[in-house]
Amino acid sequence: MKTTITWHGHAGFSLKNDIDIIVDPFINGNPLAKEDLEDLKPDLILITHGHFDHAGDAAKLGKMTGSPVVCSFELSEILKNEGTETIDINPGGTIEYNGVKITAVPAIHSSSYKGLYAGATMGFVIDNKDLKVYHAGDTTFFKDMELIGSAYHPDLAMLPIGGHYTMDVDGAIEALKMLKVKNAIPMHYNTFPPIKADPEEFKKKAEMHNINVIVPKIGKSFIL
Numbered sequence: 436m437k438t439t440i441t442w443h444g445h446a447g448f449s450l451k452n453d454i455d456i457i458v459d460p461f462i463n464g465n466p467l468a469k470e471d472l473e474d475l476k477p478d479l480i481l482i483t484h485g486h487f488d489h490a491g492d493a494a495k496l497g498k499m500t501g502s503p504v505v506c507s508f509e510l511s512e513i514l515k516n517e518g519t520e521t522i523d524i525n526p527g528g529t530i531e532y533n534g535v536k537i538t539a540v541p542a543i544h545s546s547s548y549k550g551l552y553a554g555a556t557m558g559f560v561i562d563n564k565d566l567k568v569y570h571a572g573d574t575t576f577f578k579d580m581e582l583i584g585s586a587y588h589p590d591l592a593m594l595p596i597g598g599h600y601t602m603d604v605d606g607a608i609e610a611l612k613m614l615k616v617k618n619a620i621p622m623h624y625n626t627f628p629p630i631k632a633d634p635e636e637f638k639k640k641a642e643m644h645n646i647n648v649i650v651p652k653i654g655k656s657f658i659l
Contacts, residue, residue: 437658438566442651443475444468445488445626448570448593451656452563454478454533458570459489460496467626469654472496479532481561482506483572484546485513485553488626494519505530505537507546507554526557536562540583542574544601560587566659569614571595573623575602576610584614591659592616595623596637597630604637611646618647618659 441449444467446459457477462468464487472492480502482490490510497504497519504514504521511523524530529538537559544556558572560583569589583589592614595601601623602610611619619641624632638648651657 436565438563438568439656439658440620440651441656442620442622442653443470444653446483446570446573446593446595446623448620448622449475449477449656450561450563450566450568452535452565454535454563456481456535456537456561456563457496458559458561459483459572460492461488462492463495464488464491465626467653473499476500477502479535480504481537481559481570482510483542483558483570484544484556485510485548485551486546486573489573490548490553497521505532507557509552509554510546510548513548513551513553524557525555534564538562538587540569540587541577541579542572543577544573544575558583560589562587566590568593569616571610573601576606576613578613580610580613584616589614589616591618591620593620593622596621596632596634597624597626598632599629601630604632604640607637608640608644611641611644616646618649620649620651 508523511521546553594607
C-alpha cells in the first residue's frame with residue numbers, strides 16, 4: 436500500500452497508509468486552510484512544538500477523534516490538563532504505533548504554548564515501511580542534519596522555506612545538501628507576510644542538485 440500525502444497548508448501534513456498520521460495541523464486561524472478541522476480524522480497527531488500555528492488545534496482535534504497527541508514532555512503535561520490523550524517524547528526518542536515507527540529528532544527553534552514553556556522543539560522521522568519522511572518542524576539548517584540523513588535515510592524531506600522564523604530557500608537548500616535526500620517538499624511559507632517565499636525558486640535550486648521537489652496544492656492528496 437502506498438502512502439498518500441496531503442498538505443493542509445503551513446506545516447501541516449497528513450500521511451495515510453495503514454494508519455492516518457497528521458503532523459502540525461493548523462486549520463483554525465490559518466488564512467490558507469481549505470478544510471474544516473472536522474474534516475480531519477487522524478489516528479495519531481504529531482506536534483513539533485507549542486506555537487499556535489503548529490499546536491493550536493492539537494487538543495481539540497485529539498478530543499474530537501480520540502487520537503493521542505505525540506509531543507514533547509512539557510507540552511504533553513499541558514495538553515493532558517486540557518483533557519487530551521498524549522504520548523510524550525523528546526529528541527532521540529522513538530515510539531512505535533500500530534506498526535509505524537516515529538523518531539523525534541532535534542530542531543533549532545523556540546517553543547511555548549499559551550504563554551507556557553513547551554519543551555524541546557523537534558522534527559520527526561516517520562517510517563511506515565513504505566516511505567520514510569523527515570518533517571523538519573520549524574528550524575534553521577544545522578550540522579546535525581548530516582546525522583539525520585545518514586542515520587535514518589529519509590526518502591522525503593519536508594522543509595520550511597519562509598525565512599524570518601525559520602530558514603529561507605537558500606537555507607533549505609543547505610539542509611538538503613546535508614540530508615542527501617532524493618525528494619523534498621517546501622512548507623511554512625506564504626501563510627503570513629513575514630514568511631513570503633517562492634516555492635518554485637526552491638524547486639529550481641534543489642533540482643540543480645538532482646533533488647526532486649513536489650510543490651503540493653493545499654488540500655489535494657498525492658502519492659510520491
